[in-house]
Amino acid sequence: MSNLEANRWFTEISDRDGSAFSLRINKKLDEIQSPFQKVEMFETTDFGNLMIIDGCTMVSTRENFFYHEMMSHPALFSHPAPKNVVIIGGGDCGTLREVLKHPDVETVTQIDIDEVVTQMSLKYFPELCESNNDPRATVMFDDGIKYMREAAPESIDVIIVDGTDPVGPGEGLFNHAFYTSCLNALRPGGIMIQQSESPLMHMPLLLEMRDAMKDVGFADLQTLPFPQPIYPSGLWSATMARKGEQFDGFREQDVETANFDTEYYNVGIHHGALATPNFMKRAFDK
Numbered sequence: 001m002s003n004l005e006a007n008r009w010f011t012e013i014s015d016r017d018g019s020a021f022s023l024r025i026n027k028k029l030d031e032i033q034s035p036f037q038k039v040e041m042f043e044t045t046d047f048g049n050l051m052i053i054d055g056c057t058m059v060s061t062r063e064n065f066f067y068h069e070m071m072s073h074p075a076l077f078s079h080p081a082p083k084n085v086v087i088i089g090g091g092d093c094g095t096l097r098e099v100l101k102h103p104d105v106e107t108v109t110q111i112d113i114d115e116v117v118t119q120m121s122l123k124y125f126p127e128l129c130e131s132n133n134d135p136r137a138t139v140m141f142d143d144g145i146k147y148m149r150e151a152a153p154e155s156i157d158v159i160i161v162d163g164t165d166p167v168g169p170g171e172g173l174f175n176h177a178f179y180t181s182c183l184n185a186l187r188p189g190g191i192m193i194q195q196s197e198s199p200l201m202h203m204p205l206l207l208e209m210r211d212a213m214k215d216v217g218f219a220d221l222q223t224l225p226f227p228q229p230i231y232p233s234g235l236w237s238a239t240m241a242r243k244g245e246q247f248d249g250f251r252e253q254d255v256e257t258a259n260f261d262t263e264y265y266n267v268g269i270h271h272g273a274l275a276t277p278n279f280m281k282r283a284f285d286k
């Protein structure tokens with residue numbers, strides 16, 4: 001639920017969490033009702049541009065780096081040599097840009113169901129789309145659930161599920177059938193990573209996701225908490241699942257010598273994200 005109030009604050013009221021979050025806005029820039037969802041754009045006074053999908057905050061200019069870097073670099077540096085990457089969702093193209101910073105990645109295929117999200121991002125977040133024309137990138141518009149169901153077995157090294165909450169078109173990205181498709185499409189040792197909501201506000205959903213990933217046969221899981229200032233509670237997470245093998249650290253040396261810039265991610269941040277807070281550990285161990 002959201003409303004643009006007379007005093008020019010955009011407020012996302014999160015009924016399920018009993019909380020709300022506001023950003024002061026200058027003006028509304030755009031609104032398109034796509035066949036899948038309502039996509040709105042605002043210009044804020046302090047966070048740059050802001051994308052809202054079906055009333056939920058998605059991306060702002062000022063802070064999207066936390067999310068996009070944590071959705072990409074931990075998984076890519078945990079894999080020994082990722083060459084073929086698939087992004088499900090991710091239509092704002094911020095995750096795509098981060099993945100393409102890895103010079104040894106050979107192909108990245110992004111499948112978002114809604115072309116309107118990418119059209120809006122091209123217009124209002126051009127910096128996130130600056131790598132869309134990289135020859136290694138393929139940007140498609142289709143249902144990611146169907147794409148994964150039909151993907152060739154053992155053809156992908158890293159799958160990044162950068163989807164919306166488990167409502168609307170994103171609902172089917174959170175169940176056993178989808179995780180089975182992902183497992184089948186990964187090569188041995190391959191890694192799937194999915195945004196897994198707020199550990200503080202949505203622990204039952206996070207536990208369901210982890211259980212489902214284990215049930216379908218992923219060998220090992222890591223849930224990485226990270227700050228996400230504009231999402232409910234400000235604390236968010238991504239869960240990584242590995243096919244056939246335990247996680248075995250990450251390529252620290254390669255992070256240190258990486259020839260690209262990040263705003264948040266580094267070796268220390270990756271180590272910190274692997275240190276599970278006690279309230280999460282207790283919930284996972286139950």
Ligand code: SAM
Binds near residue numbers: 059
């Ligand atoms: N990074 C931001 C975040 O997590 O809030 C933005 C996420 S946004 C890019 C999530 C994307 O998932 C949307 O563009 C939406 O169209 C897409 N999506 C939802 N369900 C999908 C599905 N079944 N297949 C492919 N993409 C889907």
